[in-house]
Amino acid sequence: MTDRLKAQQLTLAYEGKPIILDLNLAIPTGKITVLVGANGCGKSTLLRGLARLLKPRGGAVYLDGASIYNLPTKVLAQQLGILPQGPIAPEGLTVRDLVAQGRYPYQNWLQQWSKDDEFMVETALATTQMSHLADRAIDTLSGGQRQRAWLAMALAQDTDILLLDEPTTFLDLAHQVEVLDLLYDLHQTKGRTIVMVLHDLNQACRYADSLVAVRQGQIYAQGTPSQVMTEGMVREVFGLKCRIVPDPVVGTPMCVPIGRWVKVNY
Numbered sequence: 001m002t003d004r005l006k007a008q009q010l011t012l013a014y015e016g017k018p019i020i021l022d023l024n025l026a027i028p029t030g031k032i033t034v035l036v037g038a039n040g041c042g043k044s045t046l047l048r049g050l051a052r053l054l055k056p057r058g059g060a061v062y063l064d065g066a067s068i069y070n071l072p073t074k075v076l077a078q079q080l081g082i083l084p085q086g087p088i089a090p091e092g093l094t095v096r097d098l099v100a101q102g103r104y105p106y107q108n109w110l111q112q113w114s115k116d117d118e119f120m121v122e123t124a125l126a127t128t129q130m131s132h133l134a135d136r137a138i139d140t141l142s143g144g145q146r147q148r149a150w151l152a153m154a155l156a157q158d159t160d161i162l163l164l165d166e167p168t169t170f171l172d173l174a175h176q177v178e179v180l181d182l183l184y185d186l187h188q189t190k191g192r193t194i195v196m197v198l199h200d201l202n203q204a205c206r207y208a209d210s211l212v213a214v215r216q217g218q219i220y221a222q223g224t225p226s227q228v229m230t231e232g233m234v235r236e237v238f239g240l241k242c243r244i245v246p247d248p249v250v251g252t253p254m255c256v257p258i259g260r261w262v263k264v265n266y
């Protein structure tokens with residue numbers, strides 16, 4: 001299957017300082033891709049570039065062969081959804097109103113709010129277990145509830161490609177697994193292409209088809225979790241000694257960090 005979303009010689013910068021440098025990346029269509037790397041390495045910046053939230057200083061991002069900057073905003077929004085890090089909703093906005101914003105790319109003067117729009121909103125609320133909070137204001141929710149509300153908006157947008165920057169932020173462990181299971185279900189049942197930034201390497205290995213390790217604005221390694229998650233990669237990308245062992249539940253690579261106080265038995 002052709003890779004629909006690609007970055008070619010992409011350079012991204014903040015205030016004139018390059019963060020991503022001449023980067024080439026093809027996102028496997030219909031797969032889950034997880035970006036990992038140390039804080040400040042550029043993984044969130046890369047995700048913003050792929051989502052057209054940050055204009056390139058060089059190179060381009062292509063969707064189905066066309067530069068995303070040449071696509072009309074509504075056309076792009078019907079194909080590509082984004083959940084940025086730390087989104088902020090207007091004061092007093094309810095959960096239902098926030099989720100309904102995911103349907104705006106489908107509205108125009110000929111087609112107003114429809115039964116399909118209502119169905120997608122209600123489905124997104126139910127899927128994220130937010131139906132009982134639909135009439136609550138976003139600013140009255142806990143951090144985890146807010147995160148699920150924003151995820152519901154992204155689901156209501158019903159795009160083939162989802163870009164998520166740390167979607168498990170603010171969630172306790174049970175809800176982290178719940179959200180990742182939900183995204184995995186979308187991938188399995190609807191063939192969604194999902195790209196997300198995760199900090200937890202073991203969760204990344206469990207859920208990713210393709211793992212991308214980012215180091216100093218470049219792709220250090222890309223491949224299956226078994227190919228990428230090595231002791232050498234963790235040492236070079238994160239500056240951390242570790243042991244890589246099989247996950248006792250699913251068999252994917254599991255990173256066991258080695259702190260300075262740990263006595264290692266060789």
